[in-house]
Amino acid sequence: MxxxxxxxxxxxxxxxxLSRHIRAVGQVKVDETLLTDVNLRMSGWVQELYVDETGQPVKKGQTLFTLYSPELYAAEREYLTALRRTREESADALIELARASEQRLRLLGMSPSQIRQLQRRGEAWEYVPVLSPATGYVIEKDIVEGGRVEAGTRVYRIANLKRIWIDADVFESDLPQIERNQPVRVELPYVPGRTFEGRVDYIYPTIAGQTRTGRIRVALKNPDLLLKPDMYANVEIEVDLGxxxxxxxxxxxxxxxxxxxxxxxxxxxxxxxxxxxxxxxxxxxxxxxxxxxxxxxxxxxxxxxxxxxxxxxxxxxxxxxxxxx
Incomplete structure (x- = not known):
């Protein structure tokens, strides 16, 4: 009683x-494996800029800008001269010279299709189109029309956003229960009512000293581009404890x-x-x-x-x- x-x-x-749900706050990041940089292998001057805004979509093979480069122009002329000489005289040395000249154009950044166009044209381009090496969105741009660019300069960074990462901070005590490929649910405050399904892609090998948290990475498909870099996300990991x-x-x-x-x-x-x-x-x-x-x-x-x-x-x-x- x-x-x-x-x-x-x-x-x-x-x-x-038993099973438990580990909750964490994450941030949308660009998938680093889908980043592409546009670097110049020769110095020159930008004649016409076609992709002139950060955030602009581009497709692989699209002309980004045209460039006048004395070095590239001289290499084009050398290649065309070597081609004409091989047509007149098919000596092994001349054929090898033409191959070496073509290889130099490739190393300077001309694509195989551009080299074929140069062969048909028979005349060197003063202003050579610089093509996009990937499909995606321009997230960094360091080029203006009429400006001079030096060899090795990164003029664009292009990100393909069809797949993104979410980096989430997890308490140190929860880390031993997290493994790669565990199912993850992600919700965004900006997209109410929508849940994204993914998996733990990677567990970072370091701990943040001040917060005593570890970081995990979730890979998500992003076909509708609803997930945008730097958005915050609520991450929930379901752990089956047996x-x-x-x-x-x-x-x-x-x-x-x-x-x-x-x-x-x-x-x-x-x-x-x-x-x-x-x-x-x-x-x-x-x-x-x-x-x-x-x-x-x-x-x-x-x-x-x-x-x-x-x-x-x-x-x-x-x-x-x-x-x-």
Whole structure:
């Protein structure tokens, strides 16, 4: 009757399938494997700029700008001269010279199709079209019409956004439960009601010292371009923990370094029992030591029971005497 008055309830300790959801905040990033830089292999002057805005979409093979380069112009003329000489005289040395001249054009950045056009044209271009090497969006631009550019300059960075990354910060204590290819759900505050499904693509090997968080990467397809770089995202990782011995969270009392439960011995008798606990999952906590399947433990009212416990045999579980209470 006394137990009913203070609201004591009990539950059986048993093995159960556990799973938990790890939640983290992430940020949309460009997939680094889908980045392409446009670098110049020779110096020159920009004549006409066709792609003149950051964010502009481009397609592979599209003309980005035209360039006048004395070095490239001289290489074109050298190649055409070598071709004419091989037509007049098919000596091995002349054929090898033509091949070397063609290879030089390739190394300077001319595409095979441009070299074929040059052969048909028979005349060197003063202003050579510079083509986009990839399809995507211009996310960086460092070129203006009429400007001079030096060899090695990165004039564009192009990102293909059909697939993106989300970098999410996860508490250090949660990292051991995360593995590659685990399913992930992503929601964006900017796209209410829409859930994106992905998987853990990579777990970074470092920890942020101040926040004690690790970083994971989620790869997501992005066909509609709803996911844009630098957006924030809510990330949820479902972790299957398998079958484990567990009790309800409410059964465990935290007393400094110790974890206690009250075991129901029957006939109104309760025994405080120290336990070693593991992971928390969906309202349950894993019990590693201290209990056996089938034990009955108090799940509510246990704090009142602890407060009323005055017997000496229980004082060791509370870190000192309570005679003064």
């Amino acid at each position: 006394r137990r009913q008055q203070i609201g004591v309830t009990t539950a059986e300790v048993r093995r159960r399938e 079958e484990r011995l567990a009790v309800e969270d409410s059964a465990v009392i935290y007393t400094g370094p110790r974890r206690l439960v009250f075991v129901d011995l029957g006939d109104g008798r309760l025994r405080p029992q120290e336990v070693e606990i593991g992971v928390h999952a969906d309202g349950f906590v894993e019990v590693k030591e201290g209990l056996q399947p089938g034990d009955m433990v108090v799940t509510s009212g246990n704090f009142l029971i602890a407060a009323e416990s005055r017997i000496r045999s229980a004082t060791k579980y509370w870190g000192g005497s309570h005679d003064s209470h």
